[in-house]
Amino acid sequence: MSATAGLGTGQAPQAAAPPRQDPVGDAEPQYLKDKWKMLPEFLKCRGLLRNQLASFNYFLDVDIKKIVEANNRVVCEADPTFFLKYTNIYIGKPSVEEELIVSEITPQQCRLRDMTYSAPIIVDVEYTRGKQIVIRKGVPIGRMPIMLRSAYCVLSNKSPEQLARLGECPMDPGGYFVVRGVEKVILIQEQLSKNRIIIEHDPKGGIGASVTSSTHERKTRTNLITKHGKIYLRHNTLSEDVGVVVVLKALGIESDQEIVQMVGSEPMYIIGLSASMEECSKLAIRTQAQALDFIGSKIRMIRRGFSRTRADEAREFLSSVILSHVPVYMFNFRTKSFYLSLMVRRVIHAMTDPSAVDDKDYYGNKRLELSGQLLSLLFEDLFKRFNAELSRIADATLNKSNRAQPFDILKSIRQDIMSNGLAHAISSGNWTLKRFKMERAGVTQVLAAVVHGLPGYDDPHHEPVREDPQGVRAPVLQSCGLVKNLALLTHVTTDEDPAPIARLCFNLGVEDLLLLSGDEFNRHCVVFLNGQILGIHRNPRHFVYAFRALRRAGRVGEFVSIFLNEQQRTVTIAADGGRVCRPLIIVAGRRTRLRPAHMQELLDGLRTFEDCLREGLVEYVDVNEENNCEVALQDADITSRTTHCEIEPLSILGCVAGLIPYPHHNQSPRNTYQCAMGKQAMGTIASNQQRRIDTILYLLVYPERPLVKTRTLDLVHFENVPAGINATVAVMSYSGYDIEDAVILNKASLDRGFMRCIVARKAQASVRSYPNQSSDIICSPPEEPPPDPNKPAPAEPRTQRYHALDDDGICAPNEIINPGDIYVNKWSPKNTNDPLAAATDLAPGANMLAAATIPSEVPTAISEPTDHSLTRFFFNRCCPELGDKFSSRHGQKGVCGLIVSQEDMPFTDQGICPDMIMNPHGYPSRMTVGKLLELMGGKAGLMEGRVHDGTAFAGDPVGELSAALIAKGFSYNGKDMLTSGITGEPLSAYIYTGPIYYQKLKHMVLDKMHARSRGPRAVLTRQPTEGRSRDGGLRLGEMERDCLIGYGAAMLLNERLMVSSDQFSICVCGKCGLIGYKGWCPYCRSGEEISTIKIPYACKLLFQELESMNVVPRIRLDSY
């Protein structure tokens, strides 16, 4: 390894990079071509959802063991000899236990049967039973939902054929959970880094420093604030801010000189500290004991139980609460005092230099929490609760003196604490951690079925890396609905053991902190490891260089980053989880280490991406380390300062944006819109779409692969699960029904299957049994009563609503269902509690699905009856109609404004008739040049019989497309001469015509159209119900009301607001003004002055409610 050889010579890093002899040995400089071919190689070895999978695997492999190790003992107060000790924990195979039979289970079974795809959590324990110690292996304590395609999933390491046999789509990248039959994704959560000093402005404008310390035991936040030029320590448990000098004294730095030396002996720091020093001396605190006593008096929380002195209290507080992540052994506060003085130093520095304030939005200060980390938090909490429960049971049982048999704790293990806790959190998305008082909602989301097949699409990962060219970012607010997506090559790290790294650092010349004086500490560069001060180094550049060389040689984990901050004079080594990093090609001696020969080997399959990593051709660089790098975009841009070269510019985009052709020609908001819209497009869900029963499933009947593709398309297998159709589009105005982005469709195209879709819905009915031994029953449909000879025969049979039912009372396959039809003839017992009530006294089921007004045409029953529920799948086919929504891949959506028969459509000389006409006004304001290029590329590709490439920052240039068009006898600009289909005359302009990939969005008129004349009313107010699902009325809202008032249309208002809504006649007594009834006033005991008036029912209700509260509303009547 020549990199390590460089280390041996001890040269300065700049000089230590002589032009290297290339291992492959090609003499003349050769540019690396087709670097993008690395992308598939990268994804081959890492997969699209590698982050999620890796974090989940890490959780089950490592983290769960650590958690159990940290809480491995359960004891109880009643019996000091009692204990339960966990010796091991592991996860079994995904399985299900039904009627005491345990069988293995596949995700597809779980989806269909509404089960949770989970595996048992098994522990080995050692515990006391009576007087003996029992060792028991393989005790299940709960069930862990398993992430699909993780190492613990049955789908891992399966070939596509095996996956297909398991009913799984081979293209599905996994990364989600199946909980109670629903596919749930745990979103990546973005957080400020833990255990790092963040310098920030406090709300009053002062400078402050804060550290959120996080260890397995404790989470605390320590703040330094400035007030009147003095620096204070602020903490929740302190009733008052304490001067930082006092704290430093309490930490054992008694002499003022040492304090100054530790903070910094430069004049700036001395001045900055002087006010705080003065305050300390005013308080007459000189010794550690005095300081501890002072701090102790400020501690708010009085501990229960045995009493301690204030000094002890303060010592405990300083060692375990303040900066709790900095370890303190035997109350040796040396390390902690260094840490604190460094914070002070930073604060003072930031007071004079505003640029030293940290940017909270900077991604180097962010950590991403993936599903593994989130689950581990949850698991830890649940495990503690589980243990507490066991301890409580042990207490309760062991306290009873006479026991027939020795107490066996294993018998009282309740698996459901863990199982339900995990399953419930994932299915509801509410992460509630008692211990950290954390409550987070919306952590999980349903995997949207629409673009299921597009891996990672609907998985709203947070996009951290570089995808923000304008530097505009949503301010740190509460969730604003902004979803970030991870870029293609992003890797989110998992935790790595810091101990070997620390050892390595010391070997590389880091001087241990405990051996240093304050003066030395500030004179040299401070080395941090995971937010903790390791020591100092006298030659940081060399240290960083050597460290990187070792990493490239594979001696340090590839995701460990090292970053030299020359301004702050720190070296930050990070090996913690949640950092975002990405691979870059290493450049040495003005050329990339990855040579064309390597690329060739990669393409030939002789080399993998991992090999490149191992050989130091490519490395992972995180956001902080990126600041030490000079990254060239292309080979040609490499200068002498360049350290790295980008793998491929398109990797700046994620999966969703990667589908847009020519995105670099579009106005950026359009690409953003498309990212949101691509998720609503109908298409192929997955190759197992026929076997899935989703609540609602939108499928396109004839999906096509796009004529202009991008490289990302291949990476996400888009062509196997496409979501759109190449429509021939003419950009012209036609008929006026195309204003405001409306499109005009060709009827003949629709007849031939253009944009047809299938909407499938699930209907479910549960069959329950009740405590009184009664249960729901499903009975065969009623028979048609014999016709009554006295009455005219009804137009349709009375049992018409039951026509779809089979003899078993469940709708038969291939029946046509109309609104109001009954799907299941279910009867429920009227009394479900009284055991004496007749089990046969039944009423029609409340949730009989008759109420559903699904205009399904033909249900195909793919039934999967679980224990208690019946599922039927209903299909509905939709041909595009007026008002359906379509969109191209450039954020240009529009509804169908008119369907025109083929003979009326314009046509070209070749007889090409467009499928769709789009108004040219859609272009100028949107500036979606990419769409224009897509059309040209598509047209050229059509004629040449190939697919053109529209990859971001690459793609076939316009010149090439024009040349191809000219070669095929078309105009270079993509325009054609069209003839009007109505008059037969040529159109007076050349029309831009060609194929554009269009998506049908799931918003369809069929699901939305709604009208009502009369209909149901709400019970309480007697006003019309609200919403389409309840056949509600159309609301004349406040603004509409205001218009009518302004116009003076009083009668119209009266009609709308009362007559057509909840008009009600009441009797009012003219004498007392109270509401009477039937022409009688019970208050006046007379019917003399009763008049009948019409008021809204809601008004009458209000009056009655007021009366019930002893408020008398009186109506004063006037005669007109």
Add this chain to the structure above:
Amino acid sequence: MTFSLEGTDASIANALRRVMIAETPTVAIHFVRIENNTSPLNDEMLSHRLGLIPIVYRGDVRQLNSNRDCDCQGNCARCSVEFELHVRNDGEDTIEVTSHDLRALSDMAVPLDDETLPRGILICKLGKFQEIRLTAIATKGVGKEHAKWSPVSTAVFQYEPSIRLNYRLLDELSPQDRQNFVGSCPARVFEIQDGRVVIPDVYRCTYTEECMRWAEQVGKPDLVTVKQLEPPRFRFSVETTGSLKPAEIVQSCLITIQEKIRKIEDLLVTKQEEQQLPQ
């Protein structure tokens, strides 16, 4: 098939085109009774695909009754043709169900059988033990109602361009420039034969006006003019889906137009008679 139309204007040409597309009656599958379908396609998709298969009717389509107006109950030989499709895959490999598997129950009609499509039109693919069994009824209809009854894949006319070359100016050009001039047209309207620019086929012209632009660039705007021929002449190209022969389509289309004209004529006559009666 191509033919040219002269001595008339765009309205007649367009009427021809429109009638060919929308009002030429053909036979296509309209009702499908599915007895068993275990294929991956839904019944509706399958029926839709069946409907789009061109059916060649051996008799005169125009003589066939419309199913709606026929006096039979359901369907009969005078208004429809029945087909049967029964395929079951008992083998291991996936098989294709094509239009060849569609068997007519009468000899009046067959699904399109064309030598360019030796395997027929793909309807569906069947995996192991999958089966399709259905009967289909083809009826008469027109493209106006559903595109499956439209007999043409393209019915289009083209205005004959009139391209006037100024040979005097052309001769002034150097041979290289002449070559450039010829190359300026993407549709390759011009060719050089024996050093002279000739136009082998005026219909190649797609009115891109590239040649005129080129001429303007070299400063000879009069070199070439491209206009529509006045009075217009049209070249029709009719390509069928296979259900009718192109000539039959044109013939049928002319009959339809004639019928329409006759209808108007009749109406005019009755109207005239009505007006004359009181006098």
